[in-house]
Amino acid sequence: MVTQIQSTHQTEIVYPDCDGEPMSDNTKQFRWIVTIKEGLEWLFKNDENVFIAGDLLWYPVEGNNVIRAAPDAMVIMGRPKGDRGSYQQWKEGNIAPQVVFEVRSPGNTQTGLDKKLVFYDRYGVEEYYLYDPAKGDLSGWLRRDGRLDVIEEMLDWVSPRLGIKFNMLGTELQLYGPNGEKFATYVELATSREQEKLAKEQAQQELEQSQQELEQSQQELEQEKVRSQQLAAKLRELGIDPN
Numbered sequence: 001m002v003t004q005i006q007s008t009h010q011t012e013i014v015y016p017d018c019d020g021e022p023m024s025d026n027t028k029q030f031r032w033i034v035t036i037k038e039g040l041e042w043l044f045k046n047d048e049n050v051f052i053a054g055d056l057l058w059y060p061v062e063g064n065n066v067i068r069a070a071p072d073a074m075v076i077m078g079r080p081k082g083d084r085g086s087y088q089q090w091k092e093g094n095i096a097p098q099v100v101f102e103v104r105s106p107g108n109t110q111t112g113l114d115k116k117l118v119f120y121d122r123y124g125v126e127e128y129y130l131y132d133p134a135k136g137d138l139s140g141w142l143r144r145d146g147r148l149d150v151i152e153e154m155l156d157w158v159s160p161r162l163g164i165k166f167n168m169l170g171t172e173l174q175l176y177g178p179n180g181e182k183f184a185t186y187v188e189l190a191t192s193r194e195q196e197k198l199a200k201e202q203a204q205q206e207l208e209q210s211q212q213e214l215e216q217s218q219q220e221l222e223q224e225k226v227r228s229q230q231l232a233a234k235l236r237e238l239g240i241d242p243n
Contacts (some may be wrong), residue, residue, distance in 0.1 A: 006011035015065045017085035019057060025105035031185060032103045032173070037073040039175060039183035042166065044075075051079040055089065058097060060123040062090040066176055067176065069119050071100040098161050104132040117141065121148040136171025182233050 021225070033143055039055035044050040054073045061067045068086075074097040082094045089096060104113070109110070120141075128141040129150055140151035142160070149156060157166045163178040175183035232242035 006099045013065055015057075015059050015068075015086055015088055017057060019068070019070055021131075025107040027145070029103050029105040032133055033133065035102050035183055035185050036103070036175065038186070039177075040073060040075055040162070043162070043177050048081055049078060051076045051081055051084075051087075056084065057086040058089065059086060060089045060096060063135050069116060069118075070105050071097065073101040075099040077161070079128065094184060099159065100127065100129070101128040102128075102130045103128060104134070104136070112209070117148065119181070127159055129166070131173050133171070133173070138166060138168060138173060140166070174229075 033054055040052045044052065051075070052073070052075050052185065055070050056074070057068050057070045059065065060225065074087075076092070076095055076096050076097045079092050087097070102113070102116060117128065124146065126143045130139045131137070138154045138155060140154050141148040142151050154166050155168060158164070159166075164183075165176040167174040167176070173212050177183070235242040
């Protein structure tokens, strides 16, 4: 009699690092994704226990590689910084992203956006923000009573988790850190630093020029003092009181 031994080996589930979808559909969407993500990185640069990612696949359920999303930007408090191929929640203390951002592109359908809202609601996101740079629309949702609820007024809204303030200037989103510093593109930051550098150099040149003028004035004053002393000495030789 031959006894067949059944294999207990299970096929390992692969969680792909890429979903085959482009990060952005146009330059404006890409610029905003990078600006938001890098602004958040700067905001939490000194906190090693805040992980921030852009366009990274998030798998909330172990054993299921179909349930996933790739927010344009997401913030996970309580997880260390570092590189990851994907965010597999069960390997991260089962901590879901608390805050997610989406920048709408022409390729986003309303159905697709509705599905994202349902996904973020179902898997524990606390704050969800959606910006449409083409139309200048800004929307937000905050978890209340166990579900994501619409934020009625986004102008001057301050994120409870992040402390950043949302505003609009025409159709342009304006984001400000808790210190009032505006989220900016790399070009804007580099230009600002260049202007600050030029201003400091100009101030230094003006200071050096003022010091040179002061030294010259002091030298002229000293020379005038010597001449006065020499004149007074000659007057005394002539028997004249210089006073």
